[in-house]
Amino acid sequence: MYSLTLSENDHITFQLYEASTNSEKRKSRKRSFFIFLALGLFVIILGYQKEDSFLMYYGVFCSILVICFGNTYLGWRHKKHYIKHVKNKLKDLPEEIVEIEINDDQIKVIDRVSNTKIKISEITLVNEIKSHYFLKLSTGPSIVIPKSNPALNEEVLAMISNFNLQHIIKLDWKWS
Incomplete structure (x- = not known):
């Protein structure tokens, strides 16, 4: 025997591994990325239609941010979610x-x-x-x-x- x-870290590691290998959760993360990108493009189109250059440039700026840092942000956000979930679940029992x-x-x-x-x-x-x-x-x-x-x-x-x-x-x- x-x-x-x-420890809490063992449970967090398991949650993160499951999330990174689960096809549904990976699809959800990709969908979130494309939703952010679509919102940026929507703001660009809206700015173009209203002839508002600030709104159009703001949409371009947001779209570039999403393309460059969107996956990093979503990874950080999901990791934070799983850590919070495990901490709440094991609130009084860290080990x-x-x-x-x-x-x-x-x-x-x-x-x-x-x-x-x-x-x-x-x-x-x-x-x-x-x-x-x-x-x-x-x-x-x-x-x-x-x-x-x-x-x-x-x-x-x-x-x-x-x-x-x-x-x-x-x-x-x-x-x-």
Whole structure:
């Protein structure tokens, strides 16, 4: 049995990874970018129609800002949103002790709320980044395992190979 400490940063990393790999959330971010750009173009057209040079130049300026810094702003804004979400969710519990044991066909997870046994066959996907493993369960949630214990890391890799689990490795992943 391995004892891990899950911090706020572990949960934030998981949220950011999920947001950056979820196709719906990526589409939403692109849509926001194009909405900002369309608003700038609308102001340009409105200024042109009303023969208001200030409004037209203001639209040009805003459109250039969106093209140059729109994705950076949206990345910052979404990151801030996920950090706030995790902080609100874990308001009184900044760190959580979790015990994990990997057996022949199941994973036993003990945390402050539950004592759970999960069949390894119910793990649909293992995402690996430089600092964590995220075990996606068939029921929807994921198990977050920080790579702080080398022996546990070896057991997770052995479990992946023994059960032929789908394994996505993104060691160079970072939030953008």
